[in-house]
Amino acid sequence: MSRNGKSPGGGPRNRSLRHGNGGVLPGRNRRAAAVFLLPPLLVYLATVAFPIGESLFLSFFQWDGITRMKFIGLDNYRQLLTIDSTFRSAAVHSLVYLAVNLVIQLGGALLVANALTYLRRGQDTLRVLYLLPAVLSTVAIALLFQRVYSAEPEGVINQVLGAVGLGDLSRPWLSDVHTALVAVSVPEGWRFMGLYTVILLAGLLTVPREVEEAARLDGASETRIFFQIRLPHLRPVWLTTLVMATTYGLRGFDVPYLLTNGGPGVSTELLTTYMYKTAFTSTDYGYSSAISVFIVAECVVAVGIIVALLRRRGEALL
Amino acid sequence: MSTMIDVRGPAAGPTAPAPRRRTARRHPFSASRLSKALVTLVLLLQVYPFFWLVTTSLRPAKDFAAGNPLAVTTHPILDNFARAFDNGDIPRFLLNSALITGVSDLLIVVLGMMGAYALQVIGFRFSRLVLGLFLLGIVVPVQVALVPLFINYTDVGLLDSYPSVILPLVGFALPMSIFLFMSFYTYVPKETYEAAALDGCGPYRLFWWITTPMSLGTVATVVFVNTIFIWNDFIFANTFILSTGKKTVPLGLQSYLGSMGSTDWTATFAAVSVTVTPLVLAFLVFNKAVVRGLSGTTRV
Missing domain, CATH: 1.10.3720.10 (MetI-like)
Structure with missing residues (x-):
């Protein structure tokens, strides 16, 4: 405390010290920093950081959880990358799942958010109503969509198709190998589209009115205003939403697991569901850990690419 | 760009300041109408399942199994909740x-x-x-x-x-x-x-x-x-x-x-x-x- 009395204006020495440790509180408070940091850090280490390390460690072993662990080096990875065809399909399916979700959650949300800016009123109410599906649990969503997709008894989609004269297209959407993967990807997109609509709308509303008005007076079309004024203005919001949507898309699990559990065949198997089954159905902890490590690497690389693409030099992350 | 002109043309034509100010309003007609259609469609997609959820839970089981999954029952019952x-x-x-x-x-x-x-x-x-x-x-x-x-x-x-x-x-x-x-x-x-x-x-x-x-x-x-x-x-x-x-x-x-x-x-x-x-x-x-x-x- 004595230091504070000495330099109320924040002397150069004090400032440089502050700059070095990142805080804004004057003076050094090592013990207080430890008191405040340790509880959250310990919980985080125990439940997130340490398990990730443990996965990496386990991935070099063959272990069923009961018998003695056997060190096998890189064999799990070798099997994963060269032999295992299910893994390869699952990796591709995960990317399709991600793509479907990005199109619905970001593409769809951007269209809707842009449309909302043209409304004079009702924006607040609509935002709330759009968010409603995010409140549903994935189990409830799975139950709901089971009845949406089903053929026998006739589900909602087939019913609608029949009503508009497209009855030929009706099929059991979840057990048809050609449609199952997209069918299990859509519910998650539907669930969170409202969330991204709200976020993107908030970004769109910060576009300076005068700039748009000036463009309109100069005869710019709404399409042009969208592409040349609004979209560039949203860039920092894209960074956050893309990272969010991508990481959430890559961890997608619940809806495919509950709706089809990977089937028919392996046509809706994602990396996450495959890992889960390897761990808890085949109890092959080592191999499932290798899949886990692959998923982590995939997420880190994906986020790295997004940040590298969208970040401008000297800009802070997130 | 053409839509702007279409909208502005007839309205701004006949007389002077008052109508013109109206046409220079924030949102041209077509963008606004498209937006309303899209917003309504999405609203339906996001909210209808909730409506469906609640009405189905009020339908007699036989009625649901036999009939149109989209239909709304005329005789709501609470049996389903008791069974739940x-x-x-x-x-x-x-x-x-x-x-x-x-x-x-x-x-x-x-x-x-x-x-x-x-x-x-x-x-x-x-x-x-x-x-x-x-x-x-x-x-x-x-x-x-x-x-x-x-x-x-x-x-x-x-x-x-x-x-x-x-x-x-x-x-x-x-x-x-x-x-x-x-x-x-x-x-x-x-x-x-x-x-x-x-x-x-x-x-x-x-x-x-x-x-x-x-x-x-x-x-x-x-x-x-x-x-x-x-x-x-x-x-x-x-x-x-x-x-x-x-x-x-x-x-x-x-x-x-x-x-x-x-x-x-x-x-x-x-x-x-x-x-x-x-x-x-x-x-x-x-x-x-x-x-x-x-x-x-x-x-x-």
Whole structure:
């Protein structure tokens, strides 16, 4: 405390010290920093950081959880990358799942958010109503969509198709190998589209009115205003939403697991569901850990690419 | 561009200032009409399932099985709810979910504030490094922790307990919580801390009497967002909870599919309706805070 009395204006020495440790509180408070940091850090280490390390460690072993662990080096990875065809399909399916979700959650949300800016009123109410599906649990969503997709008894989609004269297209959407993967990807997109609509709308509303008005007076079309004024203005919001949507898309699990559990065949198997089954159905902890490590690497690389693409030099992350 | 001219042409033609001002209004007709159509269509897609959920739960089972899944019944009944309560211990599921959600929220808020305070306000030498470690948790999917946690829980006897679900839920929510509190703390002027420190206020009292009361808005955001995720958590509960008495709402709902052989759909929809209600009501009551929080998340 004595230091504070000495330099109320924040002397150069004090400032440089502050700059070095990142805080804004004057003076050094090592013990207080430890008191405040340790509880959250310990919980985080125990439940997130340490398990990730443990996965990496386990991935070099063959272990069923009961018998003695056997060190096998890189064999799990070798099997994963060269032999295992299910893994390869699952990796591709995960990317399709991600793509479907990005199109619905970001593409769809951007269209809707842009449309909302043209409304004079009702924006607040609509935002709330759009968010409603995010409140549903994935189990409830799975139950709901089971009845949406089903053929026998006739589900909602087939019913609608029949009503508009497209009855030929009706099929059991979840057990048809050609449609199952997209069918299990859509519910998650539907669930969170409202969330991204709200976020993107908030970004769109910060576009300076005068700039748009000036463009309109100069005869710019709404399409042009969208592409040349609004979209560039949203860039920092894209960074956050893309990272969010991508990481959430890559961890997608619940809806495919509950709706089809990977089937028919392996046509809706994602990396996450495959890992889960390897761990808890085949109890092959080592191999499932290798899949886990692959998923982590995939997420880190994906986020790295997004940040590298969208970040401008000297800009802070997130 | 052509649409602009089309709209402006006829209206601005005949007379002078007044109509022209009207045509120069903010949104040209066509964009506005397209927008309204899109907004209505999406509204239907987002809200109709809720309507369907509730009406189905009020339909006689035979009526639902035989007829049009989209139709609305003319004679609403409550039988389905009675069967839903018979087939699963819904109050128990709700209680378990409430307990897990409440404790997790409390921990996420308190630990998140503490971490953000240490990182942003107090500061220490390796704070950037620690922050990076926390940010990793935003990126990494929760599934990777399942096997290690399952093994560790078995070792220490935590399997099939409330903490086994609460701990990882808190751990994976902490990074975002810390991040949100940190970005709020940056809005607090440095002078506030300096003035308080000059008056002899130490870091602990500062935290309790200045930082915490000011961050109640962020607390609301963190609580709302996490409540939705935790109340609906499936994967941790599904992996670590084994006994029926500790099942949460999502696990309880899942059992409706299996336990009755051929699924009793109307009863299942009734169960979904009942278990969704608390969260939907809370969301509708606090919607302003949720929307404000989500909109603020991206203020980079």
